[in-house]
Structure formats: structure tokens, C-alpha cells
Amino acid sequence: MSHHCNNLMIKCMDFRLQGKTLEWLQENGYFGDCDVISNAGSAKVLADGSPDAKEFILNEIGLSCEKHGVKNIIIIHHSDCGAYTTHDLKTPEEEKAKQLKDMEIEKSLIKERFPEVTIIKVWAQMKDLDGKEVDFQIVQ
Numbered sequence: 113m114s115h116h117c118n119n120l121m122i123k124c125m126d127f128r129l130q131g132k133t134l135e136w137l138q139e140n141g142y143f144g145d146c147d148v149i150s151n152a153g154s155a156k157v158l159a160d161g162s163p164d165a166k167e168f169i170l171n172e173i174g175l176s177c178e179k180h181g182v183k184n185i186i187i188i189h190h191s192d193c194g195a196y197t198t199h200d201l202k203t204p205e206e207e208k209a210k211q212l213k214d215m216e217i218e219k220s221l222i223k224e225r226f227p228e229v230t231i232i233k234v235w236a237q238m239k240d241l242d243g244k245e246v247d248f249q250i251v252q
């Protein structure tokens with residue numbers, strides 16, 4: 113293993129979160145020590161994607177573990193996520209509850225395949241719809 117980093121972040125592709133996510137990484141010592149997987153809805157595909165889609169993400173995670181030796185996987189989901197508009201979720205609270213449930217499923221699947229990693233689940237609450245203010249919270 114010629115290169116090493118401690119963390120892998122799985123986040124949503126949504127551009128509105130880019131600036132604040134970068135700040136959060138820097139504030140928490142992850143910046144420069146973090147592989148990144150960026151998809152619509154973060155790791156959502158593990159909760160409800162096709163077997164092929166799930167396998168694709170698990171393979172990406174596997175490469176990060178194998179090639180870079182990551183120890184922590186940070187899964188960030190966020191409010192007002194476009195990937196969740198296809199669900200019949202009527203309120204922001206319903207959307208958050210659904211996403212927290214999906215994050216738990218994602219965590220289980222990742223732990224099943226990679227039992228040695230620590231999963232850190234993060235909820236990013238957007239205070240406005242253009243991402244100028246975002247509150248990041250680690251969820252249990």
C-alpha cells in the first residue's frame with residue numbers, strides 16, 4: 113500500500129453542499145485525509161438500489177479500504193435532497209426520518225462487508241435552500 117488515508121466520505125452530489133462540506137471536513141481534521149464517493153442521495157443506493165448498483169458502491173468502498181486502508185467511513189445525508197423527491201414524503205420531518213432509516217440500512221450493509229471499519233453517520237441540515245448555512249450533526 114503506497115498511499116494511506118484514514119477516512120472515506122460518502123456524500124450527495126448536490127453542489128449546494130460543497131462549500132460547507134469542505135469547511136466541515138477542515139474543521140474536523142478530515143480534509144486531505146479522506147477519499148470521496150459522491151452520488152445522488154449519498155449511499156442511498158445501498159438502501160434501495162439494484163443489486164448491481166449496490167455492488168458498484170461496495171466495490172468502491174472496498175477499493176478505498178484495500179488501497180488506502182481507510183478506518184472510518186463518513187456517510188453524509190442532507191435535508192432537501194433531490195434523490196428523495198421521488199419518494200412520497202410530505203414534510204421535511206418525514207424526509208429526514210426516511211433518510212435516517214436508510215442510513216441505518218447503509219451502515220449495516222457496509223459493516224457486513226467491511227466489519228473492521230467504523231461508520232460515522234452525519235446529518236446535514238440546510239438552514240436555507242442554497243446551502244449558505246448548513247448544520248452538520250453526527251447521528252447515532
Ligand SMILES: [Zn+2]
Nearest residue numbers: 124126193194
Ligand atoms: Zn442530495
